Amino acid sequence: MAQLICKDVSFAYDGETVLSDINFSIDAGSYLCVVGENGSGKTTLIKGILGLKAPSGGKIEFGDLKPSEIGYLPQQTRIQRDFPASVYEVVLSGRLNSMGKRLFYNAADKKIAQDNMERLGIEELKNRCYMELSGGQQQRVLLARAMCATKKLLLLDEPVTGLDPVATNEMYNLIKLINLCDNTSVIMISHDIHAAVRYATHILHLGHKQLFFGTAAEYRQSDLARRFVGGGRG
Amino acid sequence: MTELFTEMFSYHFMTRAIVVGVLVSLCAALLGVSLVLKRYSMIGDGLSHVGFGALAIAAAMNVAPLALAIPVVIAAAFLLLRINQSSRIKGDAAIALISSSALAIGVAVVSVTTGMNTDVSNYMFGSILSLSKADAVLSIALSAVVLLMFVLLYPRIFAVTFDETFARATGAKSQLLNTVIAVLTAVTVVIGMRMMGALLISSLIIFPALTAMRLCRSFRSVVLCSAVVSVVCFVLGMTASYALELPSGASVVIVNIIAFLLFSFASLLKRRA
Known part of the structure; x- marks a missing residue:
């Protein structure tokens, strides 16, 4: 059963649309990485899911999840x-x-x-x-x-920014462990595309609109990933 | 020393002033921790100037000073929060704007009606004689409400002070809490400013929190330590004021400065060790 469904969601600041056509859903236990360049709307989407910013169009629906049952890790x-x-x-x-x-x-x-x-x-x-x-x-x-x-959904906004390589790896492993052991869903904003395709089950690639949504394996094969990662090996 | 205290408490107005003062110091210290950490230190200062304007107008209109000042200052607190959020004018500028406007209006009203007399000096620098029996009863009741609210809302106040985004994201009503904190601050400022003076009341909010933060490393210990520091400094300050015939507000602030310096020194020693 889907925990979180975004249907044609868009966001605007002062009437100017910054993010549009967002359509995705996540099931319990999935691990979604949201990638994209700076200013592509990642943080705006997070604010929307957390209810800190109302979408200008579309709908964000929660399945067996109350909006307050999200564990949030803000940017440091x-x-x-x-x-x-x-x-x-x-x-x-x-x-x-x-x-x-x-x-x-x-x-x-x-x-x-x-x-x-x-x-x-x-x-x-x-x-x-x-x-x-x-x-x-x-x-x-x-x-x-x-x-x-929560035990249901963790929302992590660039959790490894500023950490050294050892601490970064430990953090990624901990998150994956929680994801697998507790069946806790994870949505993570990340700059680290290599780690994203390694750990996540699904990828959402943003660039003012939804450029890609699918499993990590599909993403690895896509042209978008090849261009973004450079070589596409992940 | 004992003689001094016995003599001091033999005056009814002194007992009254100290009871009210201790309660106000407690309220100010508790709210101060949250205000200082949220970078709202100047709110106390802004509100006290608004309080001065309101007191001047109350005197001119011949109405009970607290009855007019409390609602006016609460309204100002709402306004300051709103302006802070809309961010057209930045928070610090907004406070400076409102506080100087209120001061100007207050001074103008006073000079038109009674002239620059001792009343004005009392509002500015505080006087323990200005506290009537009715004022004292109202002040005690209001401080009790402020203290109770702070204790009951403590976990929420911590969450909103530490990380407002997280608190809001997980469903805390942070707007409402901020408003409650501002209203409680407004009430504390008005009650305290008669004794401490409009120019000095904000120090009662800022100093104990900053002093406690020199040494304490957890929120709970900062709250408890600042409450103790605030009350001790107030009682010492009042005693000094009585013994040396200093204005009460000024001597309480000077004791607070000494406490701050002592704590800073202790923190330096601790870090060296």
């Missing part, structure tokens, strides 16, 4: 440098959408936060200040927070 630049927050506080704040009308986190919320920190190997950092961690550790914390929000 958004969070300020000198913010005093412990790792545990950040991870636990991912449970916010599950609180409903409750005012405080309960024991179950705390258990989920603890479990996710253990799974990502950051439980020793629990009481450390988030801002004093390395880039790779910070991304794990934000991934743990996103996992606290």
